[in-house]
Amino acid sequence: MPHPSLSWRLSSRRTASAFAGLLAALIVATAAQAQQSESAPIEAPSSIGPLSVETVAAGLRSPWGLAFLPDGRMLVTERPGTLRLVSPSGTVSAPVAGVPPVFARGQGGLLDVALAPDFDRSRLVYLAYAEPREGASGTSVARGRLMEENGDARLENVEVVFRQSPASGGSNHYGARLVFARDGTLFVTLGDRYSQREQAQNLSTHIGKIVRIAGNGDVPADNPFRQKNGARPEIWSIGHRNVQGAALDPATGRLWTIEHGARGGDELNHPEAGKNYGWPVISYGRDYSGAAIGEGTEKAGMEQPVKYWDPSFAPSGLAFYTGTLMPKWKGDLFAGGLAGTRLVRLRLDTARGSVTEEEVLLTDLNARIRDVRQGPDGALWLLTDDPSNGRLLRVAPAD
Secondary structure, three states: OOOHHHHHHHHHHHHHHHHHHHHHHHHHHHHHHHHHHHHOOEEEOOOOOOEEEEEEEEEEOOEEEEEEOOOOOEEEEEOOOEEEEEOOOOOEOOOOEOOOOOOOOOOOOEEEEEEOOOHHHHOEEEEEEEEEEOOEEEEEEEEEEEEEEOOEEEEEEEEEEEEOOOOEOOOOOOEEEEEEOOOOOEEEEEOOOOOOHHHHHOOOOOOOEEEEEOOOOOOOOOOOOOOOOOOOOOEEEEOOOOEEEEEEOOOOOOEEEEEOOEEEOEEEEOOOOOOEOOOOOEOOOEOOOOOEOOOEOOOOOOOOOOEEEOOOOOEEEEEEOOOOOOHHHOOOEEEEEOOOOEEEEEEEEOOOOEEEEEEEEOHHHOOOEEEEEEOOOOOEEEEEOOOOOEEEEEEEEOO
16 A cells, blocks of 8 residues: 555645646637637627628738638738738638838838729739838838749739839838829828928928829829929828828729828828928828927918818728628728728718718627728728737628
8 A cells, every 4th residue: 555645645636636637628619719709700780780700810910911812812911021821711820931121110101002994814913011211211112023833822023113202210200102193193192200290392302292103203293283393293292190091982993091190180182293281281180299280280382181080089091982792882981090990981972072971880899990991792891900919800791
């Protein structure tokens, strides 16, 4: 018969082993339950009835931009500098090789992504990102050919086609949305870099501007400031603060943008060639200190926004809805909200350039919505902004 102390030790070991096994089983069960809970669709109210909000992929690192490939997969940028392929079922690839180095600090990093209009033939992918430049940074646009082989993906022949000038210190207000126009030219939104806001009125810089370039970076012959001495020929419109949402109206081909104000003063605009949208001379917001900005809300020669918001909801991402899955919303414009943690639906009178209806959606998610796209399935696809658990969401009518 074992010594009593030995029997106690054996019993203790068995108890500890059993407890460890039970704890491991509980951890696995809890993780599985959490994963199931996270991926299970939830319902959210809307004017067209309940919406199903499904988490397709999670664990993304500060996802910023989304572009659909012809086969239904998605390219998703992660701000730290990673580009990934995501399947409609939620499989996330290893990082796509060949992405240029990024300045991943503050609001900087790998930002938007867009496919060339002739992607089926050219395989060209465009990236907007904060580029490191000798102790400073600036918004740049690069393009490369997406190649896939044996399950690996890479960008080949990567070249920079545009660089915001001048570069600036700090790590805020890069803009960086990409939109291709019907004629194949590319609109690029460029922020005021926060500390350089007065330069948004200076035609000799790209600060606080929207620019329009050809796919190879050339300047289109009909750009409004091409013939103006001292002006940057790429400029399309001036007086912008930080445009983080941009989309092309499918009915008219007109560019629409949504930009961050300071404390109040988020703006919806349809920027036209050569026009001045006022920042920082006019604004409907106030500085973070509470001080007034500029000269008021109106000035001759400066455009009024189609709509402004006060308080701000920090808009990011913009998409027109053209699908048939939610026919009552066809033609409406959708914007994500960061600080406002919402999806905003806007009905437009495009002839008058005005908003006739606004609906706030998905507030119960309590999620910072960074990008909004319409998928080939007619659903709305969203990216939520989180440094370690950003999500790809699919929003459609509940069954």
